[in-house]
Amino acid sequence: MRYAEPQTVEEGVSLLAATEHARCLAGGASLVAMMHAGHPAPGMLISLHRIQELSSTTETPEGLWLGAMLRHRAVAADTRLRGAMQVVRSAAAQLAHPAIRNMATIGGSVGLADPSAELPVALVAASARVEVAGPAGRRTLPVEELFVDRFKTSLARDELVTRIFVPRGTQGAVGHHLRFSRVSGDYPTVSLSLVLAMEGDTCRQARVAVGSCGPVPLHVDAADQRLVGTRLGEQDVAEAGRLLANAAAPVDDVRGSAEYRRMLIPRLLGRALTLAREHAHG
Template sequence: MRYAEPETVEEGLALLSTHDDARCLAGGASLVSRMNAGQVAPAMLVSLHRIDELATTTESAEGLWLGAMSIHRAVATEARLRGAMEVVRSAASQLAHPAIRNMATLGGSLCLADPKTELPAALVAASARVEVAGPAGRRSLPVEQLLVGAFQTSLGKGELLTRVFLPRGLGGAVGHHLRFSRVSADYPTVSVSLVLAMDGETCSHARVVLGSCGPVPLHVDAADAVLVGSRLEARDVAEAGRLLVQASAPLDDVRGSAEYRRMLIPRLLGRALSQARELAHV
C-alpha cells in the first residue's frame, strides 16, 4: 500500500485521479478499523491532514462553511452554530465518545455514509450543502444528493469533499437532536434531528429527519406538512410519526429489531418536538 500527504486540494485530486484504488484518509476512525477488519484494502491512502483549506471555517451572511477536516469536537463547540444550525452542534456533541470526537471528521462521516452515524441526519435537517472538488472543477449539492445508499455516495472517481455549508435558516428557528441508544457511546438505535420554528403556540416551520431508520437519513415532506400549522398536539405528532414509520426501512441488528425501531419513532419524535418547543420559547 502506498501513502501520500498532499498539501493542496489540487495535489490530492491529482493523486486520486491517477490511482484506481486510492482512498482518502481523514481522521481514520472508521477507515482504519475497516482496514484492520479486512473489509477494505486500498492500494493507496491519500492523507488529507496537511491540506489547510479543508480545516478552514468561513462565516458569511448566509451561513457557515465548515471544512471537511473539521473534527467532531470542533463542530460540537462551534459557538456560531446557533438557531437552526444548532441541530448539527447538538448531534456532534452527543455522538460516540470523546476519543472519537477528537479524531473523526465531518467530511469523513459524510463520505463513509454509514446509516447508523448521526451527523448526516443532522446535516439533512439543517438543509446543509456540500462542496465537491474534482477533475471537472467544483460543484455544490444538497447532502441528500450526496448520500445515495448505505455506505454509498454520489462522489465520482477522483472527487473530494472539501467543505459543508450550513445556512442560517429562519429567524427564531431552533435546531435539536435526540438519540436513543443502549449505552451513551454506542450507535443510536434511532435518532431524531429537527429544525423547528414557532409562532406563539403554532408551528410555523418543521423539518424532521431520522437516523438509523433506513439506508440514508429519512426525511418525509408529508410528515413536516402535518406539523406545520398545528399546535403540535398529540394527534398531530402521532400522524407525523405514522408517516415516518410508514416510510422507514430499519434493519434488524444487535441494537434493536426493525419492529422495535418503528415503535420508537413516534415516541422519540414527540419527545424531540417537546424539547425543541421549549428551546423555541426560551
C-alpha cells in the same frame, strides 16, 4: 499500499484520479478500523490532514461553511452554530464518545455514508449543502443527494468533499438532535434531528430527519407538512410520527429490531418537539 500527503485539494484530486482504488484518509476512525478488521486495503491512502483549507470555518451572512477535516469536537464547540444550525452542533456533541469525537471528522462522516451515523441526519434536517472538488473544479449539492445507499455516496472516484454549508435558516428557528442508544457511546438504535420554527403556539416550519432507519437519512416532506400550521398537539405529532415510521426501512440488528425502531420514531419525535418548543419559546 501507497500513502500520500497532498498539500492542496487539487493535488489530492489528481492523486485520486490517477490511482486505482485510492481512498481519502480523514481521521482514520473508521477507515483504519476497517482495514484492521480485514477489509481490503485501498490502492493508496491519501491523507487530507496537510490541506489547510479543509480545517477552516467561514462565517457568512447566510450561514457557516465547515471544512471537511473539522473534528466532531470542534463542531461541537462552535458557538456560532446556533438557532437552526444548532442541530449540527447538537449531533456532533452527542455522537459516539470523546475518543471518536476527537479523531473523526465531518467530511469522513458524510464520506462514509454509514446509515447509523448522526451528522448526516443533522445535516439533512439543517438543509445543508456539500461542496465537492473534482478534476473539473468544484460543485455544491444538497447533502441528501450525496447519500445513495448504505456506505455509498454519489461522489465520483476522483472527487472529495471539501466543505459543508450550514444555512442559518428561518429567523427564530431552533435545532435539536436526539439519539436513543442501548449503551452510552454506542451507535444509536435510532437518531432524530429536528429544525423547528414557531409563531406563538403554531408551528411555522418543521424539518425532521431520522437515522438508523434505512439506507440513507430518512426525510419525509409529508411528515414535516403534517406539523406545519398545527399547535403540535398529540394527534399531530402521532400522525407525523406514523408517516415517518411508515416510510422507514429499518433492519433487525444487534441494536434493535426493525419493529422496535419503528416504534421509537414517534417517541423521539415527540421528545424532540417538546425540547425544541421549549427552546423556541425560551
